[in-house]
Amino acid sequence: MVLSVFDPTMIFLYENLKYKKPDPRAFDVFVGLNVAPENILYVGDTTEDYLASHGAGARFIGVMTGLSTRAEFELAGCKEVIHSVGTLPEFIKS
Numbered sequence: 493m494v495l496s497v498f499d500p501t502m503i504f505l506y507e508n509l510k511y512k513k514p515d516p517r518a519f520d521v522f523v524g525l526n527v528a529p530e531n532i533l534y535v536g537d538t539t540e541d542y543l544a545s546h547g548a549g550a551r552f553i554g555v556m557t558g559l560s561t562r563a564e565f566e567l568a569g570c571k572e573v574i575h576s577v578g579t580l581p582e583f584i585k586s
Contacts, residue, residue, distance in 0.1 A: 514540040516547030535580060539568040546570075553583065 504521055511517035513536075522532060529549030536542060537558025542565060545552040554565040554573040565573045574583050 513538075513544035514547070516544050518544050519548035519550060533584075535577065539564050539570070542568050542570045553580065555580075 506512065509518050509521060511520065519529065519532065519534075522529070530551070532545070532548070532550035533553065534541065534545035534550050535553045535555055536545065537555045538560045542552050542554060542560075546569065552570060552572065554560065554562075554570045555577055556562055556565075556573060556575055557577065560568075562573050572583075574580060
């Protein structure tokens with residue numbers, strides 16, 4: 493299971509955030525946790541996800557299971573795109 497790779501206390505849901513994507517301030521929740529942006533990995537399936545995480549200085553991996561295509565991710569500037577979340581653990585290790 494993909495979630496077993498991550499600390500569950502560090503997974504935040506859209507509904508619980510004060511600011512919403514693509515606003516980079518959506519990542520302000522990590523400031524109070526003393527987590528530097530460069531230590532954040534955000535996995536998303538839209539270019540709005542990419543723009544928010546990139547604006548906050550976080551690493552982003554695009555997943556082609558949502559609304560955005562590989563071409564749209566690349567056009568937005570995203571350099572890491574995978575086919576599905578199932579390949580995420582192996583992709584991170586590589």
